[in-house]
Amino acid sequence: MKVKADVCIVGGGPAGLVLALILGRRGVDAVVLEKHGSFLRDFRGDTVHPSTLQLMDELGLGEELAALPHRVVRQLQITYAGGTFRPVDFARLRATHPYVMMLPQWDFLELLATHGEFTLHRNAEVVSVNRSDRRVAGVTAMTPDGTLEVEAPLTVACDGRNSTVRRELGLRSKEYGAPIDILWFRLPREPGDPEGMAGRADEGRLFFGIDRGEYWQMGWVVLKGGDEQIRAAGLPAFRAALAESVPYLADRVAEIRDWDQVQTLTVRMDRLYRWHVPGALLIGDAAHAMSPVGGVGINLAIQDAVAAARVIVAAFERGRAPTQGELASVQRRRSLPTAGTQLIQRAFQRGVLAPALSGRPMRPPLPVRLLDRYPALGAIPARLIGVGLRPEHVA
Template sequence: MGSGMVVKADVCIVGGGPAGLVLALLLGRRGVGAVVLERHATFLRDFRGDTVHPSTLQLMDELGLYDDLVRLPHRVVRQLQVTYATGTYRPVDFERLRTPHPYVMMLPQWDFLELLVSRGDFALRREAEVIAVNRRDRRVVGVTAGTTQGPVEVVAPLTVACDGRDSTVRRELGLRSKVFGAPIDVLWFRLSRRPADPEGLAGRIDEGRLFVGIDRGDYWQIGWVVPKGGEAQLRAAGLPAFRAGIADSVPYLADRVSEIEGWEQVHTLTVRMDRLYRWHVPGALLIGDAAHAMSPVGGVGINLAIQDAVAAARVIGDAFASGRPPTERELATVQRRRALPTAGTQLLQRALQRAVLAPALTGRPLSPPLPLRLLDRYPPLRTLPARLIGVGLRPEHV
């Protein structure tokens, strides 16, 4: 277990992302003492999900944080649109939702996370990377983290892993998962944005190319979708060919592709989709991407992780209100409640990958699939994808 500093808490939360910080904030409001371990020094990292969906906006309202949220620099997206060679289609209209906030807020994730920290009653330890999960009599009793001051042992009757798709806790516990194939990877990079450019989200599907642009105000965060394993071929063709492909597919970016001066500016997201068979062991619970890695399709991963956190906070808070940590049977109720929306969302993502993304990357002339054309032609139909993306299959409330 190590011989460094020992910290005691009711709950040890591993990972300071949206799920971990929302969980810590909710537990703090119920008087449950949480320690959050975040392996980075700051939240200021590029190429993170920036979408705050209608259900999360409603949750922020319920927590009294919505007014603080809208003061942060953001963009509002009321519709999702995608451009093919044959024209622009609008399959999703969030304004048709009967929710308090029928839109997606594009907000730098680091600002969102810092807001949660500033309004929460919990301890956040930055630059603390978990190196071991500690057990006693087959029960998890905390973790040991490496820090700049040496090892820190966090002793807690409950550990919650919110440390993402490459979860250390998940690996240490040896939990098995059901793995689904993903036909794509995503290359992330940035290019400057001009006032005449589109606002919010921009997308284009071309012959063998798929582009998604996230408006960050003075620059674009760009996702360039490639076939699984296709990055090597792209790099082998050279940077000039890569820049030319961007300029050809997205003409309004042609005058600035020279800003990509080297491959070190291009970051790869290896898309993976899986789901744990069991999200819990005695003394530990896994939620968010640690329990179910999602595809970036629809940007729903953050939304789903936050809803996991709300469901977990309810169960954990009720147990501690009774004067004890939750039993494994109680932790299992979190998985039972969240399993259906998780599986359903992954099923929809896989269908979209097969029907839209995989064909788009074949390099052959491409026409929009029939469902996309129908959604564009009959506006009332756009409510269904708006609800699936913006609200989810089982929204949670405080």
């Protein structure tokens, strides 16, 4: 089957659907290809930050978003041997939404999908990029019904850090070493547990939990490649370490019955030297894989989408697809917040996470102690995480 569109969007994640939503409202015909049959997948980023909540208001979806099941986080706390510290305080933000909304990503994506004036093809896995006269002219995808070929003067890749479009185009990236990986798993949550986001650093182990209401989404931060050693030690040792480091979960660690319940996130951080070629633009993780530090990946990708939509809509209002120079302007605008955020993440990984995993008894790092001692300073990291270096807005 062959279809035509103004814009072919590869990837039905937050960036792809926000971009399609805006384009459709402005009369640009967009087709979205999502390789999965549904959005229901565990351990996807689902921290919706104040900047994204503001954008949802601007798109007229704020009230419906707030009606979805969610948890609100106003502070980030981390417990060391010397006590509990609260270095980040979103409540001090001068923002319409001075908090982070913890919302299952599949609910967020379904909301976007049901309000968009675009065509969404599920179970459509892109296998190749098509070219005409040295220009990207669309893609070919495999579906349960056979081959689907989308012909479009502009293709936007929003297909994540393992982007097929990125690989097919052979684009080079700057790689940044990430010293950590994360083991993800779930445990039930009880009424007497802490609320929000809570971390615990103890004897070379670093755990953090995301409050989902009925359960905890837990992460065990380990040094790069450390998951193999933990798995080799066996599940009893895993459960014992968790119970020792996070005492309020000790009565529930038996819920982890096999390794299938534990997934490893291999942390990667990179940034493409060039986000565009004639006929194609890459945004979000397809252009710059982010560390999970701060949970900023989704929000940065959505900001990319808003900036890209502004350029794409302006071009089609002139009766044509964006030029190479116009696509380059998206990268120029979004490079500063991307590079700046990655710089902050790398500093946090080196200065806070890596020392906590060294195996030596440690006191909280100086920045953590200062931010806790002078609460007003907590607005600074809250601004960097929750709003970002260059927030975008929908006209």
